[in-house]
Amino acid sequence: MSFNALVLAGSRGGVDPLADYAGVTDKALIRIGGATMLERVIVALRAAGAAQIAVSANAPAVRAEALRLGAEPIDAAAGPSLSTLQGLRALGAPLLVTTADHALLRPEWITDFLADAPADADVAALLARRDTVERDAPPTRRTYLRFADGGWSGCNLFLLRTPAAEAAVGLWMSVERDRKRPWRIVWRLGPGTLLLYVTGRLTLDAALARLGALVGVRAAAVAARHGLAAVDVDKPADLDLVRGLVERS
Template sequence: MARDAYIARTMSFNALVLAGSRGGADPVADYAGVSDKALIPIGGETMLAHVVAALREAGAARIAVSASGDAVKVHATALGAEVLEAAGGPSLSTRQGLDQLGAPLLVTTADHALLEPQWVRQFLDDVPPGADVAALLARRETIERDAAGTRRTYLRFADGEWSGCNLFHLATPAAGAAIDLWQTVERDRKRPWRIVRRLGAGMLLRYVTGRLSLAEALARLGAACGVRASVVEARDGLAAVDVDKPADLDFVRALRR
């Protein structure tokens, strides 16, 4: 095993769990009959409890939960996590978490209901040396192999179709610049061509004609804000499953009975 991989696997890290509300009623929480999505019970524990336990088993030394609901804050405290007041959206909450917890920082979400410690360790092991920020993504064929029946949003690039896995590694303080960019594109997360358009007409043309790879797009986005950004490919397609809609909840509950 390479020395860098060994260090990444064995060292502890800090983690931030995004559990804030976007405002208004949450259809998944309503479907489950609870006040907040993070409190939905699955397999005898809440989604938040499962995520915190997985991070702790993976080696997290310090875990903070960014929350807006009082019930979620109380629950997070009972789980032994620190509580941060959620800001106006995931990107702002992440910026706040980075400011308070520092880098390196692993970021995930409370609705990552199938999160496994092994996925976290493998992700950290696979982050390329020198990266300021890295994101875990899964190929469509990997998701369809391991999570047949779930519906994901895919980014289509020359090297395949990819879906996010809600796992991010902010490796250095420079990752703050990537969060600033995230704030500007957050509203376009379901419309990747608008994000790619920020790279200029040439990159947009390459994306539209299917000649732009995901790694190249991310590298160019990173360069646009002065950071070294990398993609890590998920080994398990279930890592791309989060609970965004009632059908997702039914899917994960069937797996974690």
């Protein structure tokens, strides 16, 4: 499948503790195994067949790095969801979205994801089962979404397959706005869905189907084949872990 790719590399402003820990100005410029994290991500995307790669960033040094790597820098918005929306409108669908801190990203994870995503899904997300993460990754603290079919960890890899996926990004934007008012997020699913969740009877697929139905899209979860796909670099312990893994590979 022919696709374009968007790498989210925006910053929240101020001093980034992780960049400061690594001694660089911007998180995306942290070096691992002789390459910046942004370079590692772009190389993986290109090897997986991305036709065009854009980097959503405002920091001049990150934009310069994107140009050096043959990617197109585009302006980052106030948050990742709005940046994704702008990227979708600029690049079109199908669009693969990932983040600059996905430093272990491998081309085969991308091609597997694209192959496993349902052909009729407007939007798909890669997630790893907890047992898969624990099988493949060294002991590391991950955040898991708890559903009836087990714990799941996000893998920072999304496929916006059709133009209809724009509606799903709009839902993501509203969730970001309400992140400090969780009752509003939960209420979107309705009291019946909330009851299923709190009683441990809601599966991940059912939750995504209900979320997609809110905005009229088909949303799907794809189970990652490799647990390391859930490991990103978000804090100093992650950076030390990933550097160690790369050095030993």
